[in-house]
Amino acid sequence: MVRVGQVLWLALPVILGxxxxxxxxxxxxxxLGGGYIVGELPNSFVKRRLAVPPGARAAGxxxxxxxxxxxVDSLLGVLACMCLVWVPPAAVAAGLAALTLVAHPAMALVMxxxxxxxxxx
Numbered sequence: 001m002v003r004v005g006q007v008l009w010l011a012l013p014v015i016l017g018x019x020x021x022x023x024x025x026x027x028x029x030x031x032l033g034g035g036y037i038v039g040e041l042p043n044s045f046v047k048r049r050l051a052v053p054p055g056a057r058a059a060g061x062x063x064x065x066x067x068x069x070x071x072v073d074s075l076l077g078v079l080a081c082m083c084l085v086w087v088p089p090a091a092v093a094a095g096l097a098a099l100t101l102v103a104h105p106a107m108a109l110v111m112x113x114x115x116x117x118x119x120x121x
Contacts (some may be wrong), residue, residue, distance in 0.1 A: 023085045029082045039077020043069045057121065067121045075100045 044054075047066060052058045058066050079093055088096075111117040 022100050027085060031085050035078035035081030036074045037077070038081065039074040041077075042071045057119075070121075071101055071104045072097065 009021065044067065048054075049064070050058065053065070057063045075096060079088070079096070082088060083116045105120060108117060112120055
C-alpha cells in the first residue's frame with residue numbers, strides 16, 4: 001500500500017522543481033523543524049525585552065508589527081535553514097510566503113473555533 005507521505009515525497013521535486021533525492025529525509029526534517037524553531041526566537045526575544053508577556057499582544061502600532069512578524073518569522077527561519085540543503089527559487093519562496101500569510105491566520109481561526117486559542121491575532 002502506498003502511503004500519502006510517499007506520494008507527496010515523490011511529487012515534491014515536480015511541484016518545487018528540486019532534486020530532493022540527494023538529501024536524506026531526516027536531514028530535511030532537521031533543517032525544516034530547526035528552522036521553524038530558530039525563526040520564532042528573535043521575535044519572542046524582542047517581545048520579552050519590550051515586556052510583552054507570552055501570548056499577549058503589544059499595544060498600538062507595535063501590535064500590528066508583531067502580528068505580521070508572528071506570521072512570517074517561522075517561514076524566514078525555515079527558508080534560512082532550507083538553504084543549507086537546497087536553495088529554493090524566488091517563485092517558490094514567494095509562494096511559501098503567500099501560503100503562510102493565508103494558512104497561519106486560518107489555522108489560528110480554526111484553533112479559536114475549537115477553543116484552543118482565545119484570539120486569532
